[in-house]
Amino acid sequence: MVVVTVVVVFAGARTLAWMESPDFCARCHTMAPEVSEHAFSAHSRVECSQCHIGSGLKGFVVAKAGGLRQSAKLLLGTYVDPIPPAADVMPPANDICLKCHDPAAQKANALVTKAHYLEDEANTELRVALVLRQSNDGDTSDGIHWHVLSKVEYIPRDDHATTIDWIGVERPDGTRDEYLAESLVEISAQAADKATELRANGEARRMTCYDCHNRVGHAEPLPGKAVDQAMMERAIDPSIPYVKKNTMAMITNGSSSESELVSGLRGLTADYHRDYPYLFVGQSQVLGRSLGAIHRLVLQFIEARTAEQGDVYPNYLGHTDSSGCFRCHDGGHFKLDGKRLSDEPIPSRCSTCHTFPTAGTKAPNVMLGPPPQTHANRLWVFEHKKDASAGGERANCSTCHSQTYCQNCHDTGAKLVNHDNMLFDHGAVIRETTAQPCTYCHQKPSCQRCHTDEELKDYPSRTAGGGP
Numbered sequence: 161m162v163v164v165t166v167v168v169v170f171a172g173a174r175t176l177a178w179m180e181s182p183d184f185c186a187r188c189h190t191m192a193p194e195v196s197e198h199a200f201s202a203h204s205r206v207e208c209s210q211c212h213i214g215s216g217l218k219g220f221v222v223a224k225a226g227g228l229r230q231s232a233k234l235l236l237g238t239y240v241d242p243i244p245p246a247a248d249v250m251p252p253a254n255d256i257c258l259k260c261h262d263p264a265a266q267k268a269n270a271l272v273t274k275a276h277y278l279e280d281e282a283n284t285e286l287r288v289a290l291v292l293r294q295s296n297d298g299d300t301s302d303g304i305h306w307h308v309l310s311k312v313e314y315i316p317r318d319d320h321a322t323t324i325d326w327i328g329v330e331r332p333d334g335t336r337d338e339y340l341a342e343s344l345v346e347i348s349a350q351a352a353d354k355a356t357e358l359r360a361n362g363e364a365r366r367m368t369c370y371d372c373h374n375r376v377g378h379a380e381p382l383p384g385k386a387v388d389q390a391m392m393e394r395a396i397d398p399s400i401p402y403v404k405k406n407t408m409a410m411i412t413n414g415s416s417s418e419s420e421l422v423s424g425l426r427g428l429t430a431d432y433h434r435d436y437p438y439l440f441v442g443q444s445q446v447l448g449r450s451l452g453a454i455h456r457l458v459l460q461f462i463e464a465r466t467a468e469q470g471d472v473y474p475n476y477l478g479h480t481d482s483s484g485c486f487r488c489h490d491g492g493h494f495k496l497d498g499k500r501l502s503d504e505p506i507p508s509r510c511s512t513c514h515t516f517p518t519a520g521t522k523a524p525n526v527m528l529g530p531p532p533q534t535h536a537n538r539l540w541v542f543e544h545k546k547d548a549s550a551g552g553e554r555a556n557c558s559t560c561h562s563q564t565y566c567q568n569c570h571d572t573g574a575k576l577v578n579h580d581n582m583l584f585d586h587g588a589v590i591r592e593t594t595a596q597p598c599t600y601c602h603q604k605p606s607c608q609r610c611h612t613d614e615e616l617k618d619y620p621s622r623t624a625g626g627g628p
Contacts (some may be wrong), residue, residue: 181207187235190243196463200381210259211377214251242472245320245374253368261369263305266294275392276384276519279405283391283398287522291515304513312367312489315358319373322474324487326358327506338496339488343609345493351501372484375475382481386457395453397446401436410458421458425451450497483604485513492609511535518561519568541569541601542579573597 186195197206205210213223233239243426247337250256272494276283284490296302296320311330317323338355345351365371384531390396396403406428415421429451432439439447474482483490491510494501510516534547548557557566569575574597581589590598607616 161562164612169380178208182574184208188231190234190239192463195377196460197378197380198461200386201377203377206377212246212250212254213247215255219251219255245473250370250399253370257369257373263295268293268295268303268307270294271451274388276388277391277398277404278308279402279408281401283402283404286519286523287518288519290517292514293511293513302512307367307372308369313364314367315362315364321365321487322483324493326355326362326364327488327493328364339493340496340501342492342494345501348501349499352497352499355496372477375473375477378473378479379475380473380481381461383408383461386461387411390457396450396457399443399446400432400439400450403450407454407457410454411461415458417422417464418459418462421455421462425455486561486606490609491606517568574601 182195182198185191185447198515200209211222213219222351226322230239258341271289272292273287276286276300278286293303295309297304313328314321314324315326325341329337329339331337340351340355340358344354344358365559387396387404391398391404392408396407399405406516409430410421415424432447474484476482476484476487479485486508489506491505493506495504495506496502497504534544537543573593577593577597578589604616
């Protein structure tokens, strides 16, 4: 009896531990893409249970009961397809995220530098840098985490908050502001009545970590960023000619199975043997390791492609890959002033959350301290030429900015846009300069306030291929 009891207890403990692993979760075919994306995420070393099971015995029982329901639906074929995102049924963020992270304890400024490689023969490396302003630094802003350290509530139009209609903000001094999407109001005087109707018919949600970090454990991998990361870590060696271009081609051209992938890698090896035979003499081990890393990386993309992505599972962190921040900070949500809608939108200054990204062949310098008073002017980006050409202390840009910092913006063509004509005849201006310069400052949601998705289907992306 003692032996049987020990075996049962030991086997039960091992079984419970296995049930908390990605290997167990991947047993359901519907979860295979999520497990593959988990390997790309910042939480790749965190077991599933640490985020998906609440604290205590109650959290364990609730999670396992939910798992039984999901298993029954899977066996009977009655599950919803595509499977809805899980962010809105996760345990409370305070119970999960705060076990490891404390937004209030984050340092104010965090310098982030990454490498981006061009698709030329030398895989030319550009260093991309910006400063994330995570909390109040006393000089520039309240930082990104102000949203969860304060009481911010919102009412979404749909279950997964792809569109937000109403936002309420309660200040530390007790004052409260409300913002309403202007698209809901035809006459300004009706704004207060519309806000009252929304609060009565919709549940106001308190903003939590999940509202931005909704795909933090299962982020959709972007080919360019994934390859750049592998090259920066030297899993794929940048010294191999055209390795960025060839890896991107293998991912984007789309092998549908591992056998096709292996065949493609054999062809790539033959091409390198023909065009760069020296690799097989002096760098054979480096080439072998890199080809192995390419195999693992592309295989992950093959598995991840089987999932519904894009609009089904948008990633709200940031604003380059989805609407994200611009669900509220789109210039289309205005403050309520009594019963009317004012002309004061939700602030959307980039500098609240980060500095302007800089890129160059060397590690670029970035502004760490408070900006000069002149930069407080919202039109500074269009009027800085006056001060830059004036000389003296006001023109000492090099104190904070490198030459590449200026080139990043000037090379976009944005300075060629005639902004005086944009309001009344922006179609003609865009036909003359194309929409590409606009995308460096303006994101798609800004245009969607007037244009339909169909009209914007060719809207250019500033992050084509997942680069900076």
